[in-house]
Amino acid sequence: MxxxxxxxxxxxxxxxxxxxxxxxxxxxxxxxxxxxxxxxxxxxxxxxxxxxxxxxxxxxxxxxxxxxxxxxxxxxxxxxxxxxxxxxxxxxxxxxxxxxxxxxxxxxxxxxxxxxxxxxxxxxxxxxxxxxxDLDDATRARLSEINERLTAIGQEFSRNIRDDVRTVLLPPERLAGLPQDWLDAHPVDDNGLVHVTTDYPDAVPVRTFAHDAATRREVTVAFLERGWPQNDALLREMFALRHELANLVGYADWASYDADVKMIGTGPAIPEFIDRIAEVSSGPMQRDLELLLERYRRDVPGAESIDTADSVYYEELVRQERHDVDAQRVRTYFDFAKVRQGLLEVTGRLFGLRYEPVADAPVWHDEVTAYDVYSGDEQLGRIYLDLHPREGKFKHAAQFTLAKGLAGRQLAEGVLVCNFSRGLMEHSHVVTLFHEFGHLVHHVLAGRGEWTRFAGVATEWDFVEAPSQMLEEWAWDADVLRSFATDASGEPIPADLVDRMRAADDFGKGYYARTQMFYAAMSYWFHTDRPADLTLAMRELQERYSPFPYIDGTHMFASFGHLGGYSSAYYTYMWSLVIAKDLFGAFDPDDLFAPEVAGRYRDRVLAAGGSKDAADLVADFLGRPYSFDAYAAWLAR
Known part of the structure; x- marks a missing residue:
């Protein structure tokens, strides 16, 4: 070995x-x-x-x-x-x-x-x-057929999303408002048009900064249409097969089968949790939505609602005007190379790790970087960072396991796969990078146990996001950011700007929570109801939970990749956030690197992997069971 x-x-x-x-x-x-x-x-x-x-x-x-x-x-x-x-x-x-x-x-x-x-x-x-x-031969054979077909469907579903990169061709005058570095990276073609793809480094800035409403809508619609129509029939077949599988092994439905091995425990507890979050976020949602609509009506008098083709742009305007936060100025402090190095320094200090670049490591693409990870003189593993978009690549952000770490047998190896700009980054993407790196460091730190089953990020699936959501807090701390966030002249990001950014970020969290519950409800009810018309079912759930109305002719569910991996359990993002807010309460906001609490968290939560139930890991760290209180207080403030 x-x-x-x-x-x-x-x-x-x-x-x-x-x-x-x-x-x-x-x-x-x-x-x-x-x-x-x-x-x-x-x-x-x-x-x-x-x-x-x-x-x-x-x-x-x-x-x-x-x-x-x-x-x-x-x-x-x-x-x-x-x-x-x-x-x-x-x-x-x-x-x-x-x-x-x-x-x-x-x-x-x-x-x-x-x-x-x-x-x-x-x-x-x-x-x-x-x-x-324990079932008969014929039933076991049918289960095998279902599992094999589900694997193939999952691959095709993901492939359709990955490969369906749509392009909107626009004259440059319709891109007024975009940052200059973005415009420089998108020259006009021989026909005098600019190519805007649905990849995140293209679509997100356009939806955030383009002054032209028609441009924002055209790019938004293209983004929402990825995977359509090919994924519609695939998803309906996926939901039917999952339901059949669950029934054959004794469960009422797929959600009950899936929840049986999660913290939540039962399928019916999922819509109860969704409605609890929807209720507690209702007040903050209305408060934030009124502010958004108030700003929107200055440009569109009499508007009764705002949809996602405009909400991102007007959310940015509200943050500029009410909190003096200009995202275009903010992004000048987040050069990708500096952010990547800062991330390594911050997590290294927090968890007692050292990252050594491996310049000669074989990689699958020239933009991939490799690092060996050490704790003192002990090598814990190797990580790979694949952080920019390209043709044929996974379109979202995730940590992929390459090898599970086992004491004396195998080094932990993991890969961070994202799609960030090669130049200046949006701060929201910096937060995402910290989040996803949280999964990677969890994987490495939990790689010194005896058993493969419990190595790496091996906790219940509805806890998996909590450590990563908590690590996002370090991407919001002024002292942390000033250690690597500097502009072209080398000036660090002002602390008062970070304070305003945090205040601005609080704006919208109410309707963000409701949007997440729309996604969670779609994930759950698609599996339990298995509607024949997914578009109609999505529209009904959007009307019930989302603050933003449906955009006619779009089919967002077709590119909602979490229907593959998370299946009926997209609620886990919010379930984990409840726990993450409680975990972060144990840290001193004036000293986020305090070694005692950081070390206790590293050893009792992260390094333990799946050796205990997640609730027990959290109780070991906090000294008590986790609570809903910290999340509710955060949402209400």
Missing amino acids: TTMPLSLPAHDDAREWVEHRSAAGLAAARELVASLREQPPAEPLAVLQTWDEVSRELGGVSAAVSLFANVHPREVVRETCEAAEVEVDRYVTDLRQDRGLYDVFAALDPSALDPIAARLLEKTLDDFRRAGV
Whole structure:
């Protein structure tokens, strides 16, 4: 066993590397499984250790092919990875439906195990049950068909979003208001037109700064139409198959099946939580919306509502006029290279880490950077930062696992995949970068345990976002920002500007919460009701929860990628935020780097991985169960 980082392939050798790694990993797993079936070890701990090695081998294949399927520049490599994903998922389904293998684990005596090993046994047995191991042959065969088809649908759904980059062609006069650096990066073509894509570095500035309302609307509509119409039928099939799977293994619906292994516990608790957040945010939403409409009506007299084609622009105007915050001035302090270095310095100081650049690390694209991560003299892992958009690449922001860290066996390796500007960044994108890096550092710090199942970001899925949401606070602190946010002359961002930015950011949080509940409701009810007309169902939920009306002719759900990964559980972003606000309350706002509290948080929450229930991790850190109070107070202020 080696604790060296993976040796990744050169660009042109990636397909062969993927094929070899997939074949070797599956072969090793099959050999270990055969030994468990035919001659399992006598000791329960040894049985679990063998099974953990199976998980490590399969997880290594899945992680690599999932990453390259989303980021590799060559289409043939992405297609090879997607085929390998299907093969691995098929084998995992077969394993979890293997009655003989299940009997090996069911016969183990948990009293002979330490608490974490006993937890692993419990989770493993639950995996078998949820896969239908005790059902008849025909039902298990149908479950296998469903799982394989769901994998293929998920890939196609994501691919449609990733590849559907739309372009709006505009004369330069319709882009008045855009920052000069943005205009410089978007010259006119031979026909005198500017190409504006739906990628974030194009679309977000246009929707935020373009004075021309028709321009904002045209770009917004193009953005909302990504993935349509091809994803409509795919999603309806996905929801139907998930429902059938849940029914076959004894659950009322997919949301109940999915919630059974999350903090929330039950499916019906999801709409209860959604409505609770909707109710508590109703007052702040109305307050903020009135301010937004008041400003909008100065330009559009008599307007009764404002939709998302205009809300981003007018939100920026309100922040400028009421809080003296000009986002175009703000962005001059956030040069991408400085932000990236500042992020490493801030998180290094907070968590006691050191990042060493690896200039000669093989990477899949020239813009990817690699760093080895150390705690003192101990190497914890390697991280890769892939932070700019390109053709064929994943279009959102996420942390991808490359290898799970295991003490003495394997270094943690993770990849941050985002789509930020190569020049000046919006502050909101700086916050996103801190958020996503929170997942990456969580993955690395939780990579010194014994078990693959509990390594990395392995907590319940509705807690996963909480540590990252809490890390966003460091991107709002004036002293933190002044350590790296400097303008072209080297002047740090003024502290009073950061204070105004924070005050301005509070504007809109009420209707932001309601918008999130619209997304969460869509995620839940699409899975439980399985409407035949997704556009109509989306419109009804938008009317019920969102402060912003539907834009005629758009189909936002078709590019709502979280319907794939988060499925019925998009509520988890707000559930996690409730916990994040409580966690942050333990830190001293005047000393965010205080070593005692930072170290306790690092060791008791992040480094623990999935070795305990998330509620217990939080209680270990706070000294009490988590509470709704901090979130409610933040929302109301």
